[in-house]
Amino acid sequence: MLKNGIECLVRNRNSKAIITLSSSSSRRRCIALRNLCSKTQTQKEAATSTARTVPRERAECVVIGAGVVGVAVARELALRGKQVLVLDSAPTFGTGTSSRNSEVIHAGIYYPPNSLKAILCVRGREMLYKYCYEHDIPHKQIGKLIVATRTSEIPKLIDIMNRGIQNGVDGLRMIEGSEAKRMEPELQCVKALLSPVSGIVDTHSLMLSLVGEAENHRTTFSYNTTVIGAHLEGNNICLHVSETKHLEEWNGRCLLHPELVLIPELVVNSTGLSALALAKRFDGLHSGVVPSEYYARGCYFTLSNTRISPFKHLIYPIPEDGGLGVHVTLDLDGQVKFGPDVEWIEGIDDISNFLNRMKRELCAFKCSC
Template sequence: MLKHALERLLRNSERNLRSSFSLSSSRIMRRRSLCTKSARAESGRERAECVVIGAGVVGLAVARELALRGKEVLVLDSAPTFGTGTSSRNSEVIHAGIYYPPHSLKAILCVRGREMLYKLCSEHDIPHKQIGKLIVATGASEIPKLNNLMNLGIQNGVNGLRMIESSEAKRMEPELQCVKALLSPVSGIVDTHSLMLSLVGEAESHGTTFSFNTTVIGAHLERNNLCLHVSDTKRLENWNGRFLLHPDLVVIPEFVVNCTGLSAPALAKRFDGLHSGVIPLAYYARGCYFTLSSTRNPPFSHLIYPIPEDGGLGVHVTVDLDGQVKFGPDVEWIKGIDDISSFLNRFEYSVCPDRAKQFYPEIRKYYPNLTDGSLEPGYAGIRPKLSGPQQSPVDFVIQGEDAHGIPGLINLFGIESPGLTSCLAIAEHIAARLSR
């Protein structure tokens, strides 16, 4: 059991002090970087029960679930706070579970996760709204694809799906142009930041410790135990991968969950003893969002989605809880991302205003009254994908000992959409596997 607080990890990094933490009877102080005064090399090793690497929405959900089950949990994240990556750069949509192959993890965990998420939001007053979604066919050639989506959704157990004609869709959304639409009444939106705050609070109240500005730089195996190498994030600011990093602390947990999202494959490659053949190839697709300049009278009250495209669900309409209308994301495949850039989350998130020129024709397929000059740059996110351009989509990979042979380690790869919707179900799934 954890003894003393994880206090500070090289707060004065220029002094190059060794950090450590000791084990205590209950839990460690939260949200502080690990550190101690200078320590002997042999004292820089500590044990922990469960370590979750990554404090995005999935990592937070996993930490909360494990803590609720009585586990002592430590969450390590390289950023200054939680949810700074993909979790804060998405559409904030609660998906129904329509798009995914039957019996896939995406299908099962999305449907289960949606139910769990609505329940959690209601019980904890997390801002959300079940506003419904219209997936639209804007031409006759798209109708068979719409029928396929409806069949997929039914097979996946999505309730309430209904095909509607253009006239009914027009009554629901007067600004909408389509020849047919698939209505998904159980789709919705959620305030992701409030959700993550709630997950952090509940995890902490059940003993979870959070250590930010703390990077897991690698690991090695000792007698089938994965020993994590931990460092102050500041030490990596100017690191280019050309020299060896030495840890400030070695943490030896019973269970480790790699929830680092975009960095997950690159981090797994730094686990000495994990066979490289079990680590999937990583692909990255940036998606930009543009906002409607005037939201005094939002044109839509439902989510509006076109037929999915290669790599994404198409440039769709999202109305957030403040009435802001967003369009996006598009799909821009990013090439040349090396493992160091991926490991350190060195991605480009700026949105070029000129990219709006590509948005207008896509949006006008279903929203013909969109006026020139009404789109403003919003934000961008990057999808942690396991399939590239023109390749078939790949399922979530939740990889345990049966795949890689290391006891107590679970890697999460390719947790893109519907990762937000699925987060609680993913956490439930992982906790059940660790309890076996």
């Protein structure tokens, strides 16, 4: 049991302590938190009966989820002097959508002008290139072509260019099909929008760097540790924590019992595809602040039996409902992938939600061309 594995090891003059969360009999993890060994006394009954007799500990900042967003948030908080604990149900970082994507650095073209997505994408792209350069993260600014294959698509392409310009994307240029073919001999189109600031990045190297920096600034990562829900007590969010291995044995019918209740000053829910499902299990959180979820599976097709890539740029069609359409992406080794397609999915079971294991989220096929 997790609660039996909590052991106070050090308490210094600043009331900081280190405890160990034992996620297995042979493996212990030390978690550094401020005031972690001081038990809290609540003034009113806990919102959930299962949490009444569970050990409680305080924390300063808890980030749920160790994907690329979670580790980036943890790093930033740690750099600002915060004591940070990152919880993830998997055995290591970046096992969900962060390791199942096209690794594209987007320019910020598609989003509505002045929207938060547009602002953050443009600023984030600039910051990401800077971070990769300064930390020697493998990346390449290879550029992207958004193509119109029919004359009827040209007005949409012009709209996309104007939107990108409004968003502050530099270097956008409309080119004729003949120029696009000179750039990409295997490409057939009538017009194309060139985005020279688009690129690709090695996501694992990026996450490894972020994790290392976070750990160097006293962030602690507790893997195989799952947040199964939470409840509100006044202004506090009380997180219900359990060992992942116990959840894997859950039959989905009986009541889930947390082994530890964490009471952080700040909580960041960064669990990727599980974020909305987890937020809905925060008892006392107004349902109106949790958006509706829509799940889709995307498949990528890998181009094989070729030593030299037929493409040098990212190539995208006109966007379609549910995504940016089946496009051509390259990795840093020159491997070509086509995808993703879109298949909408009805419902995800609770165990997949908790463990962030959307097994149907992504599949890959190889084709000989």
